[in-house]
Amino acid sequence: MKDALEKLTKITLHLIGIAQSKGPDAFLADSTLYLEFFGIISIAWQWLLQAITIQKALNNNPTGAEADFYRGKFYVFRYFFRYELPKIEGLAKRLADGDALTVEMKDAHFSD
Numbered sequence: 001m002k003d004a005l006e007k008l009t010k011i012t013l014h015l016i017g018i019a020q021s022k023g024p025d026a027f028l029a030d031s032t033l034y035l036e037f038f039g040i041i042s043i044a045w046q047w048l049l050q051a052i053t054i055q056k057a058l059n060n061n062p063t064g065a066e067a068d069f070y071r072g073k074f075y076v077f078r079y080f081f082r083y084e085l086p087k088i089e090g091l092a093k094r095l096a097d098g099d100a101l102t103v104e105m106k107d108a109h110f111s112d
Contacts, residue, residue: 001048004041004088011037011095018098029102030095037091044085051077 015034019027050073057070 001044004044004085007088007092008038008041011092014096014098022100025103026100029100033091033095037088037095040084040088040091044080047077047080 011034015027054070054074054077058067058074061067062070
């Protein structure tokens with residue numbers, strides 16, 4: 001989670017720099033990707049908070065359905081950190097790129 005938060009800070013500062021140097025169009029060009037990036041990190045944070053509570057509950061040695069509930073939640077936490085959180089790597093790479101491809105395209109390039 002610490003690495004993800006550091007990436008979030010780095011990318012956010014980078015995008016602020018783009019806004020200052022290239023203007024709002026370049027800054028907003030990949031806003032959907034940034035929202036996805038930010039969203040994955042936010043959800044990971046919420047899963048981490050849940051995992052702390054889950055672990056505390058498991059330390060009390062629950063049994064039966066209660067134990068299954070907490071173990072299931074813990075597996076979902078692990079799944080998110082192993083399968084979903086790594087997606088930020090590709091998003092961070094793209095957001096750090098600075099290529100204004102989506103801003104540079106013109107409608108005329110795609111008309112007959």
